[in-house]
Amino acid sequence: MAVWSLWSLLLWEALLPPEVTHAQVQGQVGGHALLVANRPSSFQVREAIWRSLWPAEELLATFFRGSLETLYHSRFLGRAQLHSNLSLELRPLEPGDSGNFSVLLVDTAGRAWTQTLQLKVYDAVPRPVVQVFIAVSGDAQAPKTCQVFLSCWAPNISDITYSWRREGTVDLGIEPSGLFTDGPALRVSLGPEDKSVAYSCIVSNPVSWDLATVTPWESCHREAGPGRASxxxxxxxxxxxxxxxxxxxxxxxxxxxxxxxxxxxxxxxxxxxxxxxxxx
Structure with missing residues (x-):
């Protein structure tokens, strides 16, 4: 009876034009993703089927006459759980889990509702590496100033965004002009009054972030500071x-x-x- 109900549900999807909605879900490798089956409040579900559409079409979970089933052979076998609200949870997530999913719902009146979800799985962002480069000063440069280049790099990661933050300068949540600078490199000019100023490189993706902080004046001091010879x-x-x-x-x-x-x-x-x- 369960097999016949499944085939009838698939035939129902092919013959009747269902209402379709789309959604995006993001997850982190090693974490979990909850694919929520959204539907109208008046929609009384009688049958449901979850499938993976891309990169391979596979049957993941079904709901027939009050019975939940997630034992279908797929790449998510043992990692998929169908909840009582018909949302599908995937855990732990793996790098190759990104793809498109769909849920087909049929109510007691015979109406069909289809939702397509796109899952994007990201790696956890590692702590970045910040390097400090001191520009060679010329005779025309003002004394006691230091031109610094800060370089930031996050190893073995993609889909990340770089930003810089000057620590200790945020007042009441208002960021001064130029506080954040996009890109992996930043150039700053320092003077003796900037001895304690620190800069943080922030790397992030949609699901995680990390940062590394340096005090550039220390490098200037090592290069040519009081009591130290160049x-x-x-x-x-x-x-x-x-x-x-x-x-x-x-x-x-x-x-x-x-x-x-x-x-x-x-x-x-x-x-x-x-x-x-x-x-x-």
């Missing part, structure tokens, strides 16, 4: 010292052990005995 300053000090040491070594090598008044007297004493020996 690589140019190090070269200006080290190179002359190395040059003096090399010159001193070369001079000592040329002068030898007999340089100086006392050393000359010692060398003369060492050479004198050889001079007293007559040649044979």
């Amino acid at each position: 690589y140019k300053d190090v070269l200006l000090v080290v190179l002359p010292v190395l040059l003096l040491l090399i010159l001193a070594g070369v001079s000592a090598w040329h002068l030898g052990p007999c340089s100086g008044k006392k050393k000359k007297d010692v060398c003369a004493d060492e050479v004198a005995p050889e001079a007293e020996n007559p040649l044979v």
